[in-house]
Amino acid sequence: MSTCILSRNKFPRKLDAFDLISAIVTIVFSILFAWFFVNFYNGYNFYVVDLGYNYHLLYTFFQTHVLAGLPGQTINPNSNGDLIYTLLAPLVFIYNSPVSFVVFEALWISIGSYFLFKIVREETESLSWAFTLQLVYLLFPSNYGMITNGPEFEILLPTFVLMSYYFFRRRNYLTSVVIGLLGALTSFVSPFIVAIFFLIEDYRNEGYSYRFLARITRKRDGTLDKIVRSYRNSLLVLFAGLMIIVVLVTVTYPLSYLFSFYLHRTGSVQPSAATETLLGSVIGSFTGNVGLKLNYLYGVLSGFLFIPLLSPYSLFILPFFLVIFYGNFPPYYDILSHYTFLFSAFLFLGLSYNISRLKWQKNDLRKLMIVLIVAMFLSFLLYSPFSVTNIQNGTLHSELNVSQEDKYLSVAFSDIPQNASVFAQKAFPQLTNRLYFYMPGTYDNQTVDYAVVSSLPVATVPLPDYVGFSPFWAQHFLNNSSYGIYESISSVTIFKLHYHSSPILFVPLIMNYSINTNLAPGTSYNQTVFSGNSDYLPPGEYQMTYVLMVNGSKSVLTSADIYETTSVGNGTVISSSPTRISDLQVSGNYVDYTVYQQFPSYFVEYRPALELTTNGQPLTVGISVVSLEIKLVNIQG
Secondary structure (H helix, E strand, O other): OOOOEOOOOOOOOOOHHHHHHHHHHHHHHHHHHHHHHHHHHHHOOOOHHHHHHHHHHHHHHHHHHHOOOOOOOOOOOOOOOOOHHHOHHHHHHHOOOHHHHHHHHHHHHHHHHHHHHHHHHHOOOHHHHHHHHHHHHHHHHHHHHHHOOOOHHHHHHHHHHHHHHHHHHHHOOOHHHHHHEEEEEEEEOOOHHHHHHHHHHHHOOOOOHHHHHHHOOOOOOOOOOHHHHHHHHHHHHHHHHHHHHHHHHHHOOOOHHHHHHHHHHOOOOOOOHHHHHHHHHHHHHHHOHHHHHHHHHHHHHHHHHHHHHOOHHHHHHHHHHHHHHHOOOOHOOEEEEEEEEHHHHHHHHHHHHHHHOOOOOOOHHHHHHHHHHHHOOOOOOOOOOOOOHHOOOOOHHHOOOOOOOHHHHHHHHHHOOOOEEEEEOOOOOOOOOOOOOOOOOOOOOOOEEEHHHHHOOOOOOOOOOOHHOOOHHHHHHOOOOOEEEEHHHHEEEEEEEEOOOOOOEOOOOEEEEEEEEEEEEOOOOOOEEEOOOOOOOOOOEEEEEEEEEOOOOOOOOOOEEEEEEEOOOOOOOEEEOOOEEEHHOOOEEEEEEEEEEEEOOOOOEEEEEEEEOOOOOOOOEEEEEEEEEEEEEEOOO
């Protein structure tokens, strides 16, 4: 029986038809990827944090050519080491919209799959393995993390690492180093990652670091290689320890614990207090949310069958896992978080490294190939935004859908001049393509040209707390006589400075509830039969329309009273005048019960409810409360 040994090819190989096929796969995937993100963006599913914030960095630098923030800005473009934005600023010139950054990152992620194909093909000398790992790359759930977090600069790092590694293997060291330096600009920890990556790769390829170690350990007896190689593992452990220390210090800031321990050693505090401070905090950090952390590790590694952990590249993977357990910062152990991109390239390099050194029979290699594809596909179905769960609950469909209201909102935003200053909530990154953009929480009552508020989430995914509605500033612009309502699109209100005419665009807010509450005949009621959600609604006049279905004789209706009530945030209840069910007009089996309510302020939270009173008398017919429609018919402003 034959044995297949996959070996590393150290010599450059010319482009051929298979490289072209891989490139076509990359391009097609890039187009689909970009199309999805453009729809996601047009459906208002991204937020200022982080898409708008990062695009604002590009825009501000492109316009001002300075790294410091503008005086009085609430989004201060301090890069925190993400200096790559200075090189991406020309995206503003190509197309001044955050969507340009979205499309660029989608394309950049896809390009990584092509360079992985070339790396694997040269290392394994196998087209099958090259295409397999390219497919595994395209199925890796974390590559779709920008759907939930928006584009981040760390997302650029994996492709830089794969490109740099590819050119390093081809001995094009200058290109490799330049690309690596660009990758080092993607986050404040990237320089350490890239530096250690180059040291390890250089040593593995017997480059400068290897020669330096050989020189300082040179012996007269000719045992140079033996001595140098004996230091190999020690040097790698040294690199790993350095990386762990650097990442822990720069990411999780445990210096306070070390300081407490120092005070204990110097006698400044009691030993028990110092020990408790240090050991208790460390143990608590490692054991906190341990279930979520283990689920993260399994979710990231299971698609790779844990193979990368057996490679030298585990030196880049394991320190981050240590940070996950120590940091207790939820985004660290979110499989779709941008932090996963700090080490994801090394998962693929580790996988390629081990596969290229397998001494298995061809049939066993084929089985491993199939198992890898299946494992990553299952991981994709479980953990990616395209998961089975998101398909079943309709999340994916809603994210891909651009509603008519979304289109109206885009039209309304296009009416805001490019040079205008804007106050807006953090749900609208579309408005960050300007120098002066302000948000609730840091807004200091500056005079702005336009103010955009939304009392309901406009996105199809739940808004984080820091993106939520700020009724204080919404009411501030409503009460300010210098502002008038310029446009109103569903729950979004746009105020304009010195505007005192009717809105130029009014798209009514319409909210629908599916109720399906059955009231049996022969039963007495004196209670609330439906209670809706509590929501902030823009001030104005609302039409509340309940649809009732009569289950029985159309000619006989009970004389019960029906009320539409609204409980507000301060505990008071606004009730409509009672309506006799017998006075309602029956159309077929259905009755429309309509009342009007005036909501005067942004400050109160409204909960619609339907009450039925039969005054001790049983219903003579069955009634089903089918639905409720709440419609804003006149906006207050």
